[in-house]
Amino acid sequence: MCAQRLWPSVQALGRGLVSSRGELFQQGVKAYNAQNFTNNHHTQGHPHNSFSGHENFHWSQRLSHNARGSFNKVVTTSLHSGTVLFVKEFSDSENEHAHAILRSLPAYHATTVTRGDTVNSEYHHQTHHFTDIECNNCSAEEVANTFISMSQQCRHRPMDLEDSQYSGLCSVLAQSLRLLTDNQLISVLSALSLWPPTSATTTPNFVALWNSLDHTCTERIRKWDIARMFLVADHWFALRLSRISTYNIQMTKVLGRQVTSMGPAQLVQFLFYANLSRKLEPFIIKRDIEKRLIDVLEHLSVEELGVISMGFFKTQTFLKSEKLIENIIKKTQESLEFVSDASLCAILKLLRKSVPALQWKLIYGLLDSLQRELHRLNYMCLLQVALLGNELLIFHPQVMDTIASRFAGDIKGLRLKDIERLTFALMLYNYVPPSRPDIFNLVAQELREPERVPEINHYPKCFVSCVVYLTTLGLFPQDLISAALQPSMLNLLSMSRHYSSMGREVNELDWTLEVEGPQNYKGYRLSPDKRAQLTQEYLGSLPSGPSKYLTHQEKLVLDVKDKLGAMLGGPRFLAITFVLPHIQTPDIVFCTNNDGEPVHIPDEYQTLPATSLKQPLHLDTDFKWNAVVIAGRNSFLRNTEDLRGNVEMKRRQLTKLGYQVTVVPYTRFYKRTVRGRLICLEQVLAEGSSLATKGRVDSAMVQLKGLPDQQAEVVG
Template sequence: MCAQRLWPTVQALGRGLVSSRSEIIQQGVKAYNAQNFNPNHLSQGHSISSHDRFPLSQRIIHTSRGSFNKVVARSFHSGTVLLVKEFNDTENEHAHAVLRSLPAYHATTVAKEETSGSTFYHQYTFPPLDSEWARCSADEVANRFIATSQECRYRPMDLEDRKHSELCSALVRNLRQLSDNQLLQVLSALSLWPPTNATTTPNFVALWNALDQACTERINRWDMTRMFLVADHWYALRLSRISMYNIQMTKLLGRKVSTMGPTQLVQYLFYANLSRKLEPFIIKKDIEKRISEVLTQISIEELGVIAMGFFKTQTFLKNERLVQGIVKKTQENLDCVSDASLCAILKLLRKSIPVTQWKLLHSLLDSLVPQLDRLNHMCLLQVALLGNDLLVYHPQAIDIIASKFASDISSIRLKDIERITFALMLYNCVPPSRPDIFSLIAEELRKPERTMEINHYPKCFVSCVVYLTTLGFFPQDLISAALQPSMLNLLSMSRHYSDMGREVSELEWAMVIEGPPNYQGYRLNPDLRQQLTREYLGNLPVGSIKGMTHQEKLLIEVKEKLAAMLGGHEFLTITHVLPHVQTPDLVFCTDAEGQPVVLPQEYRDLAATDLKRPLGRPGEIQWNTVVVAGRNSFIRNTEELRGNVHMRKRQLSTLGYYVSVIPYMEYNRKSLRAKLSCLDRSLKEGSSLCLDGRVESAWVNLKASMEKQEEMIG
């Protein structure tokens, strides 16, 4: 109801912004198809093939957008894109329905049909003049407001109508004189009125603010049952997130979680979810400990409410025993858990399972596979994303989910298409059952029905295009739409898109390195490309080893060993060959016989933000890069590179480098000889270096150097 009350105001605020954004995709499409571009944004090329074009017949859809995160629904018959109630509200409605379905919560929750009935409707006549309200007692004013509210059931009225202003004013003046029960009845009656234009319309804001203050003033004398019941009436008004009462209640009860019963703990976390925060002073480990104690006493649906409370307050679990208990309970109830509750539990587990427990995550994915056919798209997506944070890849689950998404792609939200594309990119996965999914995604993004959705969520569109290019798929028209100036301006307008410059830079550099030769679409202005590259350029490892990251230390150590194999530091350097990749690489050269060649000074002098192409004529010098692949470069418990590293390797090869990859899990072995053996194997597989005798020579020199250092320290 809060969203309904605010929506007309939000529309008014949004119209100005939308008028400048609603044709963004159309402009990019028309410009791309007509090849009518600003020369400053173009690369040279030729005409494009018809299958790489947006349709020219897209219809512009004018929409508005405010502060609410709305989702998009579609008619299964027409494919029409429509704005509907935000998904978060649906989640909250489900959680509340869970509470209402259980007898233990009946005394502390209220259903819509249980709001003030018709007790007073025919019993009270109303004063003929506004001046007579001053003579009414507090009881009379409250009863008459309740009766008027009940009349709205049969004859909807506008609370902001002038004829109700004196009644509202009289009620505000008399609230403090009402009993607790009367206060609750008035609060309930307020929800019977049709929504006003905003939460700030005069009569409505005066009433709810006064009720909020009155409830907050009395909260300390109420028991937990009364507190929850009043809080649920604020939920019925959809004012929980902005009411002081809800904030004060979650603060007050936050100190009592250790003594809460199972149902009280569940309901407390439901209201914490509505306010989107747990106060800093609340001891999270006490909540986790109490949940561990009551876990066997609550249902899987109640666990879903708890999970939602944690996830929506950005509070993730630290207690490994509790995490294990939640995984076990979830596995035991997979046959009966609802999609919404499972969705909430999976969201929480994705952020809570520690890396040391990654096998637990894989076990859960094993258990989920037989359930995939019955789950809805939102839940399937959470299964697909479950292993992302720990890089735990379950090929069977991802393949089934990708196949289901491909089959139903026209009915799936743009946000969800973007997320499934991310999962496929992360694991560098081409689903065996639907290898055509990338073409289907591109075609879906081209559809006129998606225009409005893309205007609302441009970040999702651009990210989708970036993930496709990371996978080596280059839809030229979509790339042009993503790089057009109007799209870039839109991305820069929102603080929520503050990190999109990195993805835009990656897309631009991908086009520089791998872009189709006939591409004639938009490109970044050179100055903007330079600016973004400089902003997101990673650091080179310099200074004390003590202050370096694990990856930087690993890079320096590999450099020392490789320099010993090559014959000196003059033969190699650390640099950002690909300026859009965060971590740098090692570069060295050999001649045609595979012998090390001193790096040209011209190469060393290249600017940090430059793309480092091999210098000289092909065949004269062989150029090599060594990618030191750290712990986050590989899919968990495998030797398979994650998608971004695959792209990095592919782009280095495209530039003309021989590419060797040093896997940290093998290189991290303790002995010097084992480290050199790892380098030897990797260089044999990927470099042009002749390795005859180099490992043994490097071992002798490094061993002598280590002994000399030990003598000096001694």
């Protein structure tokens, strides 16, 4: 809200305030080779680990604390806010870009403005400035004209609205606004934008004027036609007060009931102002907006479509109409050669959140089309292309190769957030691009650079997430892991409500070290108490209860359990448990002897605490331990049987513990007859388990027919 009031020159000045002091890693890595942690936490390094360890880390980094134990943050004060906020090294110009699009098109000339461009030149000649006493005796029009004339002088010399010499004028003007005509009111609103920004939105003269203008404009809103409503709203945008003004919110409420009768340009401009207020009222029927957009889409340019997409995305209003989605993708594909990067970004963000699973081929087709344009897109747009298929797990290897290569070539010029998001996408697809140099080594090295410290200090979540994604892929940069698990980093993460989900990632990182981390790791770990607390907090729940209350995955787990139990000879031969307590989905465990015959799971295993790591018990050399991973609908890359990164990590870690791992793909198991499901299990168990499967389908059918709750299914 406050940052909208920062002019670009001020933002640049704020960026210059960023300190080059290293503040992040010292505690996590200074003692990296000097301290011994719990020896039983160390296991053999993962074979895929291609990192050289910690020798590249910059040991000169220093970590400083304030009284609360957090990192000192580089800050600046926002104009018109009076509050302290983080300086953004990359300013957000989306709204300015969208407004520039509107200003460039004739359809919006009458309803958009730039700062002060509606103030008439006639006011230049009114040079007499009234004293406070004279102001009280002047008409509302005279006071307004005096303020407008004075505002014009701000073009030529610096002036401070909060100077005491203007207090009387501002006070009288604020009280007189209701007496002005609509045109005079708009001229005053325009004139106010000519003054240099004050130190906060709450400074006395400024707040008196803009609050009174806000109140007066809002009172008149229902008397105005849509063109005047938009014109006034655009003046609020020029003042950078759209987000906090009552007028903008009330205008979107009033016009929200008129979307079905809006022309193409009106619909675009309405969604632009909705974007500024970040909300569409619940009573506004989103289906009506989509229906109207279908009708007018052919009359809009792809740049206007970008403005519309930004409005939908920023108000968290995602598309439901499959026809509209198809039309937007078609229009985007036809315009890829000349669409601006910012507009394409907005469109891709909206599509990523809107396209349903049944339309996944449209996204793959769009990625095919985008492949030809990747060479000219900027990095922000390339990132949105990389993320486009994430929601539906649509993997396009050629696109990801090109983007990874582009990122690798200019990684030092990228934001930490961009690096984190690309690493996430590659982890999700469990994909190592063939391009050289290796993107993951570059990511790790970039996280070590002292120039990144201020950015990491501001956005620690990005740093920790990057480290977690690398370990998910089986890569273990020990110095970075230690920095991510150092107490100061954990304290910083716990202090922000925006990082409330990071406990899960930190817990996963520590458990991953336990299972497959390098034996020589001597960096920071979670304390036993902290890990126990986080494991308990994020532990999943075993499926139980009536079927109508279960998720798709829970129903699938129980179905596999029933069929597998019948194949093994009864439920006593298996257990549903969280073998890996840091992963929320449970697995099915069973044992066999050397001949492949099922044997009872030992009681010692059955009674292990839910939050413990369930390693196979080597009570007998004849025992063979098996884990069955039930891979639900979100476990595979779209239209393949390739596991997504998190599930592949689970399979890898179960194997590391000593289990023979079988993956049951829902695509081959779901919606089949009982015999078909048993045959599916027979096939995957024959490939991945120690079970002798011959003849078990027929014996399972006999057993299932004897169970009352299975009889109807078997007969059907």
